[in-house]
Amino acid sequence: MKRKITEKSIELFEKKGFSQTSIQDIVDSLQVTKGTFYYYFSSKEQLLMDIHLEYITDLLGRQQQILQNDLITNKEKLKKIMTLLIDDIKDKGANGRVFFREIRHLINENIDKIKQKRTLFRLNIEKIIQDGVNNGEFRSDLRTDMVTFGILGLTNYCYNWFNPNGEVTTEQLIDTYVEMILHGIIKA
Structure with a gap:
C-alpha cells in the first residue's frame, strides 16, 4: 500500500502540484x-521527501555503476550518464518533474x-x-564545472518538454546532445 500511495501521489503532484493536492485527494483516489x-x-x-530521496x-x-566501470572511456561514461538521465524520462518522467518542481515544498x-545528493551527482x-581533461581525452581550456552545469541543464530540462513517444526518440535526443556537448555545432 505504501508503494501505491507513493505512485498515486506522484501522479497527482505532477498534475495538480504539491500544494494543490491534499491528503484527502490522495486517499480518495x-x-x-x-x-x-x-x-x-x-x-x-x-511523503514528498520520500519521493525525492528515492529518486535521487x-x-x-545507477551513476555509481557507470563510474566504477574501468573498461570504458570518460567519453563513454559521460554518454552513459546522459543516457541514464534522458532514458529516465521514459520510465520515470512524472518522478523527475515532481523532483525538480516540488523540492521547494520540503522543509529546509x-x-x-x-541538495547534498544532487551535488554529489554533479x-x-x-x-x-576532469579525468578526461587530465588524460587528454577532453579539451583543457574549458571549466569542468561549467561544462558539468551545461550537461545537467540540457538533460534535466528535458523533463519539461521531451515526449519519449513523440517524433524524436530518446536515442536521437541522446545522440544529438552527446554530439553537441562533445563536438559543438560548428561545421567542421
Missing part, C-alpha cells in the same frame, strides 16, 4: 482512509539533504570530465 495514509507517512511533506538515491546508485533540513560528472 485510492479509496482508502486517511488512517491508511498516516500509517505509512507522518505528513504530506514526509536511485540515480546515484530536507532540502539540504536532497561532482561525479565533473570528476569524469
Whole structure:
C-alpha cells in the first residue's frame, strides 16, 4: 500500500502540484482512509521527501555503476550518464518533474539533504570530465564545472518538454546532445 500511495501521489503532484493536492485527494483516489495514509507517512511533506530521496538515491546508485566501470572511456561514461538521465524520462518522467518542481515544498533540513545528493551527482560528472581533461581525452581550456552545469541543464530540462513517444526518440535526443556537448555545432 505504501508503494501505491507513493505512485498515486506522484501522479497527482505532477498534475495538480504539491500544494494543490491534499491528503484527502490522495486517499480518495485510492479509496482508502486517511488512517491508511498516516500509517505509512507522518505528513504530506514526509511523503514528498520520500519521493525525492528515492529518486535521487536511485540515480546515484545507477551513476555509481557507470563510474566504477574501468573498461570504458570518460567519453563513454559521460554518454552513459546522459543516457541514464534522458532514458529516465521514459520510465520515470512524472518522478523527475515532481523532483525538480516540488523540492521547494520540503522543509529546509530536507532540502539540504536532497541538495547534498544532487551535488554529489554533479561532482561525479565533473570528476569524469576532469579525468578526461587530465588524460587528454577532453579539451583543457574549458571549466569542468561549467561544462558539468551545461550537461545537467540540457538533460534535466528535458523533463519539461521531451515526449519519449513523440517524433524524436530518446536515442536521437541522446545522440544529438552527446554530439553537441562533445563536438559543438560548428561545421567542421
